[in-house]
Every structure is written in C-alpha cells, then in structure tokens.
Amino acid sequence: MNMRALSTATLLALTSQVALAQSSVTLYGRVDNGVTFVDNETGSHNTKLDSGVYYPNIWGLAGHEDLGGGNTMVFKLEGLFDLNSGKMLPANTEFAHQALVGIETAYGRISMGYQYDMTFDFFNQFNVSALGSGYAVHQGDFDHTNNDRMANSIKYTSPTYNGLQFGAMYGFSNTAGNFHDGSAWSVGGQYANGPxxxxxxxxxxxxxxxxPHAQIGVHSFFGVPTVAGSGSAATDLQPEFTIHSLGTFGIGASYAIGDLTLYGNFTDTTLKYQNHASVMHVYEGGATYLATPAVQFVLGYQHTGFQGHKWNQVTAAAQYFLSKSTQIYISSDYLKASAGVDAILGDALTPSSTGQQADVRIGIVHAF
Incomplete structure (x- = not known):
C-alpha cells in the first residue's frame, strides 16, 4: 500500500509538472506620469501632474495553454488606473482596458470579451502625432484613434499570409428585444512588405x-446648442448626446527610409442624427526619426473638417530611451480652430475659452 501510494503521488507530481510546462500566466503592466502645462483650460493656465497620457497606466494578466494539435487557449485581463490617486479607471471597474478569452489555431484566432476594434489593430499605428504625444489623437476620437474597444464582442483575426492580415468582429447589444441599438461591428486588414x-x-x-463640447469644443451639434456661457462659467448642455449611428473608415501607410519613417493617413467618419448626417474628415502626415539608438524625434500635422468648422494641429516630441523598458520624453501640441469652436486637444483636456490651445509635457514611462 505504501509503494502504491508513492507511485500515485509520483504520477500526480509528474502530471502537474507537464501541465505547468504547457501553460503560463504573465503579470505585466505600464506606468506613465509627467507634468503638463496647458495655456488655456476654461480661460486659465493649468500646470498639473497628469498620469496615463502618453501611454495608459495598466496592469494585466495574460496567459495561454497548449491544447495540442497546434491549438492554444489564450486570455488577457487588463485594468486601468490613475497613478497619482491609485484609483481604478473608470471607478468601480477592474478590467476596463481589455478582458478576453479565445482560441488560436493555424487558421487564426477567435476571441470573446471586451477587446480592441479593428481600427486599433490595423489603422491606429499611422496616427503619427500620437506616437509623440498622448494629447494628439484625432479630434474627439470620433474616428476611433484613441485605442477604442468593443464590448460584448466576438472577434476573428487571421494569421499573416505573405504580409497580409485581416480580421472582423461583432459587438452584441445584449439587450432583450433590441438587437440593434448599442451593437457594433468592425473589419480591417493590413499589408506589410519590407519598409x-x-x-x-x-x-x-x-x-x-x-x-460634443467636451470632445471637440463645438457650440452646436446638428443644430442643437451644446454649451452656455464661456470660460470657467461655461455649462455643458449636452454631456450625453445620443446619435443614431457612427461609422468611420480609415486608411493609412508608413514607409521606412533608414532611420526615418514617413506616415500618412485619412479618415472619413459619418455621424447620423435623426434625419441628418454629417461627415468628419481628418488628414494627417508626419515622420519619426531615430537620431541615435536612444533618441527619437516625432513631428506630425493634422487637419480636420466637420460641420463647417476647421481644426489645424501641429505636434512635436523628443524621446530618450534609458533602456528597453524606460523612456523619458518631452512633447508639445498646438491647435487652432475656426470661429465658434473652443479648441481642445484630442479629447483629453478641458476646452479652451478661445479657438486656440497649446500644451507642453515632460514625462517618463516604464513597462514591466
């Protein structure tokens, strides 16, 4: 009986070791913090300690299990937090950045949960201004250039075939009797060949x-007033403006010439409200230059047009890589909007009391 018990224990130990060898879980994360100066937020200068700007502050768990036959189970759980207060973002959430489980096979990956849309997977890499500044996503993020995710979604991503990869996903409304409202879908692809x-x-x-006012600074949206008063006395009249639909198409490219990489992109976003439709167009171009293995410069320009308004924005940044995991950076953005708009960079700051807004930021980011 003792020998039999010993044999059973040995078998269980060996089985456990095999299981551990076939699966793994990784704890990882990223922290970003810095000082930002903004020349005008609601009519006043603002110097503040602002975290999660260049990169969001995240902590995550990612894992996989070898299922045999070339099939692998994967999962990812990522939480967002404010480094300066220690609070989770948004409040009362645990995994607001990503939460998914899926299967990878030789034919691609299928995953389910709260996950990035195809605009993130195949287009956002060409938002060159945001490669230098976290405040430099396209106006209001209407065209999903700010790492947008899709809830209640099922997603397919293909393997890469001779440089070509594609994918599609659908997000369910999860509302009984209303399959459409609150639903979403996304498709995309990319081709990479050398530079x-x-x-x-x-x-x-x-x-x-x-x-509308907090995101792009307009005073009216589809003819509906969005703000009363100005400066510090401004009152947002439409903080939750529900439209019928939003559809955004983006196309971009990059080309590397030695240490210089050129970028260009264009987005066409159609917003529908009642019987009306408006289109936002964004044109962006710029470059990154790796001056030394440790120093990179970024320059970007973007032009936006929407409902008769215009926005012109310039971004410049310098980055110094202390190691593969740590870098310090300085970035600056300048935005000028047409009359009738309270300028706001991206959708991360508070609108200016005028048609112009500028910022300078010095920060540090570390990945672990």
Missing amino acids: LTIGAAYSFQATPTLD
Missing part, C-alpha cells in the same frame, strides 16, 4: 453617446 506598411479599417457603432 512599407498599408492598413485600413471600418468600425460602426449603433446609438453611441457623445459629449
């Missing part, structure tokens, strides 16, 4: 909720 990368994506949302 050239080209990507395109289309993402659609049914009945999204926007905050």
